Amino acid sequence: MIDGKRVLIILPAWNEAEGLPGVLKEIQTELPGVDTLVVDDGSTDRTAAVATENGSPVAQLPYNLGVGGAMRLGYRYAHLHGYDVAIQVDSDGQHNPSYVPQLLAKLEEADLVIGARFAGQGDYTVRGPRKWAMKLLSVVLSRITRTRLTDTTSGFRACNKQMIEFFAQWYPVEYLGDTIESMVGAARCGFTVRQVPVAMRERTTGTPSASPIKATVYLTRAGLVLLLAMIRRMPPHLKNLAHAAPARQPQRQLVGGN
């Protein structure tokens, strides 16, 4: 419980047995009273056992579904157990849980809050085609969401109750869908998206793709994902969820009306 709200931290994990104990311990000390859920995305190592040993519930997928599938499972769990807020955190230690209170505070005025790099905090930099791709994405997504977004591919994000229900029913599974398309889908259905600057840490495991060819492929795929996200027909019943969200702007007073 934080400020009377039941908060769940979702950690999608695929073969993260090494880094997971550190991340879970940090969350438990930084954020007492917050529940965690490790989504074991068909790991072949001891990910699920390590999570249990470190006192976190686990949802274990029978085989690998990718980040999108793991995240929808996380949101389905959050919805099923009636959580008010769900926060997505990578289990490789890139995301610093001490920023969670700031994400929570921003949820007062938004349905989906992104923890963004390049927004003043930290010194995370990229260059070349990958930078252009990120620039293009932030320009286009800023227009779609009608707010300034600098880091659209960040997996550090917080959702309110309506957003949880939305993502429990609809979460893209394709490449980059978990970050870009999910945000576009939410915005197109009328949810409010905002960002909060955060500093990212060096990832403890794995390496980012750095070669120019890979970066160009990334740019192309990102463009395609974006295009598809823009033209895809959203299931109509999901739009009602956004309308059920608490109104942000104070309603204009009707003077003299009955």
Added chain:
Amino acid sequence: MRLTIITSITGVLVLVYILELLRRQQLREKYAAIWLVIGLVVAPLGFFPSILDSTARRLGIASGVSLVLFAGIILIFLVSLHLSWEASRLEAETRSLAEEVALLRSHLVEHHGYPVRKDGTAATPAQDTEVYS
């Protein structure tokens, strides 16, 4: 003359193979129907390759054989597109099932002591190759 023999034998063999797959319950009716129709249309062409010549000429195509070739490519394209669509749908369904299994398992582990293997890995799901089972 040789062409007629090759194509007619092929046509008959394909028909027999479809029927055999159906008999062994390896093919769902909805797919079997498509292939049976295709087989029944194509088989006579094997025996009489020239029956489409007049239709082909009316369409501006040199011979019936070319028309069959063209129609065949279109047909194969449509069938594979349909299969891609089916695969997408099936993937979405198995995805939902996997999520459901994970949710149920986590609930059972929390509340009823569902056995978890020592190494923490998921038990291998039963493999089933029969369509009807």
